[in-house]
Amino acid sequence: MSSRQSAVRDLNTIKDFIRYSYSRFQQADLFYGHGTDNPWDEAVHLVMGGLSLPLDFDRDMLDCAITYNEKKRLLKLIDTRIKKREPLPYLLGEAWFMGLPFKVTKDTLIPRSPIISLLESEFSPWLNQYPASILDMCTGSGCLGIAAALVFDDAMVDLTDISDAALKVANENIALHQVEERVQTIHSDMFAALTGKKYDLIICNPPYVDQQDFQQAPAEFHNEPQLALTSGEDGLHFTHQFLAQVADYMNDDAILVYEVGNTEVALQAAYPDTPFMWVELEQGGNGVFILTKEQLNQLLHEQQ
Incomplete structure (x- = not known):
């Protein structure tokens, strides 16, 4: 037997x-x-x-x-x-994030972003105004943007991703949480489909794992979509392009909330004069920074 x-x-x-x-x-x-x-x-x-x-x-x-x-x-x-x-x-087929259920497939990362701590505190004290418009880029399952829509229940939220399969899952989660009137998905390669749009709050959990970390990661991580995890040898390929453009899509008092995890050290080395505000996260985790539009414009000026 x-x-x-x-x-x-x-x-x-x-x-x-x-x-x-x-x-x-x-x-x-x-x-x-x-x-x-x-x-x-x-x-x-x-x-x-x-x-x-x-x-x-x-x-x-x-x-x-x-x-x-x-x-x-x-x-x-x-x-x-x-x-x-x-x-x-x-x-x-399900993960929990901020006490909420989200549908997941192998086309999406499993929700676990430490940005959850900032969502629960409504991004205080960094967000100086109520965010009428929110962007969640690299949305995957849509967990961050949908949670933001539930926290800021008058905001309009765009969820963007390069993966059609991920956006299909995000749309299912939009329906699950009944936020269809305020949350939409947009297929976009970074900012390509966002011409003319500006936001009060931009959240991004991009691919940032460097090649060495990915190769050494436990087998469980290799079941997740590599497109959503890795970004070049040092993990910063996406981030360099993103930081060069994001200010154009921010309103004057907007803030950017961005996760880079263990790539924090490489990012600081690449931008030594940029005043990244690294957030202490109550629920653990690391590598989440906040920048204002003014600080991002200064970063661009220094790069010229």
């Missing part, structure tokens, strides 16, 4: 499968960082998500029996998570 057949025979309850998943994950040397940070939480999320049950499901109900087909589905999810190193949100 195979181990899979034994599991189908011997495991019967929700609690059984959580324990079994945890044991398998403990032995598998997985990477956690796409919604959970340890094998126990990963096991709970997989089992509850695989059964379409909420995480706050009544603990007294964890002894409920699981059907034969449910057992097969959970075992397949466990095996795929371990053997293919697929991040759990891809297996479940």
